[in-house]
Amino acid sequence: MAAFGSVFMPEMAISWFDDERWSEAEVVPGNSLQLHPGAHVLHYSSTCFEGLKAFRQGDGSVKIFRMDRNINRIAQSSELLALPKIDKAQVAQMITSIVARFADQVPEAPGSMYIRPTHVGTEPAVGKAAVPSISSCFYVLLSPVGDYFAGGDHALRLLVDDKNMRCPPHMGMVKSGGNYAGALLPTMKARAEYKADQVLFCPGGDVQETGAANFLLIDGDEIITKALDTSFLHGVTRDSILTLARDLGMKVSERTLTVDELLERAAKPGCEAALSGTAAVLTSVGTLIHNGQEYKVGNGGIGETTLKLRRALNDVQWGRSEDKYGWLTSV
Numbered sequence: 001m002a003a004f005g006s007v008f009m010p011e012m013a014i015s016w017f018d019d020e021r022w023s024e025a026e027v028v029p030g031n032s033l034q035l036h037p038g039a040h041v042l043h044y045s046s047t048c049f050e051g052l053k054a055f056r057q058g059d060g061s062v063k064i065f066r067m068d069r070n071i072n073r074i075a076q077s078s079e080l081l082a083l084p085k086i087d088k089a090q091v092a093q094m095i096t097s098i099v100a101r102f103a104d105q106v107p108e109a110p111g112s113m114y115i116r117p118t119h120v121g122t123e124p125a126v127g128k129a130a131v132p133s134i135s136s137c138f139y140v141l142l143s144p145v146g147d148y149f150a151g152g153d154h155a156l157r158l159l160v161d162d163k164n165m166r167c168p169p170h171m172g173m174v175k176s177g178g179n180y181a182g183a184l185l186p187t188m189k190a191r192a193e194y195k196a197d198q199v200l201f202c203p204g205g206d207v208q209e210t211g212a213a214n215f216l217l218i219d220g221d222e223i224i225t226k227a228l229d230t231s232f233l234h235g236v237t238r239d240s241i242l243t244l245a246r247d248l249g250m251k252v253s254e255r256t257l258t259v260d261e262l263l264e265r266a267a268k269p270g271c272e273a274a275l276s277g278t279a280a281v282l283t284s285v286g287t288l289i290h291n292g293q294e295y296k297v298g299n300g301g302i303g304e305t306t307l308k309l310r311r312a313l314n315d316v317q318w319g320r321s322e323d324k325y326g327w328l329t330s331v
């Protein structure tokens with residue numbers, strides 16, 4: 001099985017902004033992006049992206065999960081990066097039409113079609129380190145993905161880093177390239193030194209998130225997770241899981257969680273922790289590593305409540321339960 005996100009559909013949807021308006025969206029070969037080597041994005045990281053999925057329903061139709069949320073988020077990312085303002089209606093049209101074009105390639109459950117809208121600053125101007133790009137390109141890639149848990153569902157090991165930030169505080173809600181590049185070295189070090197899968201960034205002891213997923217602590221029937229602020233990425237999966245958890249009668253506490261409280265609570269039997277994101281949905285965290293010491297979360301394995309919440313979300317995505325919040329868009 002190819003690595004997640006390494007197989008692409010042969011075509012993509014694309015539109016260019018030329019300082020005044022967006023060009024009419026086109027469908028072009030998926031490997032045909034031409035940029036000037038001096039393009040703003042290649043020097044000053046004027047780039048943002050989204051990750052969402054389309055799911056094949058039981059009746060064979062294809063639906064996209066929470067597309068409006070992802071479009072709003074890339075509109076916000078673009079604004080916070082001083083990229084040209086996107087045309088949300090055009091982007092929605094680009095996403096639904098490219099998915100419809102490749103509808104027969106959307107894998108059956110438990111697979112799905114991963115959708116990667118991307119917005120980059122294209123102006124060839126290496127002198128614009130402190131000035132925005134006046135032109136840009138918006139494209140939508142598709143990548144069919146299999147069952148994320150096909151290799152077995154392992155509980156993750158997280159290095160709890162209470163010193164470093166994942167990114168500057170004002171960049172937390174921007175889904176932008178530089179933030180990921182900046183988190184690579186700390187994550188590679190955590191792998192080499194502690195066999196950790198990810199780093200849980202907790203600057204000043206404030207539990208935020210990992211390099212590309214939100215963090216949830218599940219203590220009995222209560223979920224504790226950081227309240228939304230500008231310092232971290234507002235996950236659509238996070239929001240969906242919290243909504244479904246409330247529906248299941250769980251208590252949702254969006255508030256500050258300190259490393260001290262996390263380590264204290266995690267040790268209790270029955271406690272669970274999980275990472276949420278579009279790719280991995282909801283993945284159990286079994287071990288926390290802090291100051292060279294290992295702490296098991298609950299029994300250190302896959303959490304039952306985590307599985308229950310993941311299933312509840314998957315059931316909506318694949319149309320096995322009622323879409324009562326209107327999260328699915330037909331293509």
Ligand SMILES: *Cc1c(COP(=O)(O)O)cnc(C)c1O
Pocket residue numbers: 051175209210211212213214233234235236237238276277278279
């Ligand atoms: C994409 C992402 C998430 C998860 O967001 P979803 O909308 O749930 O996929 C969380 N944190 C970071 C840093 C991310 O890039």
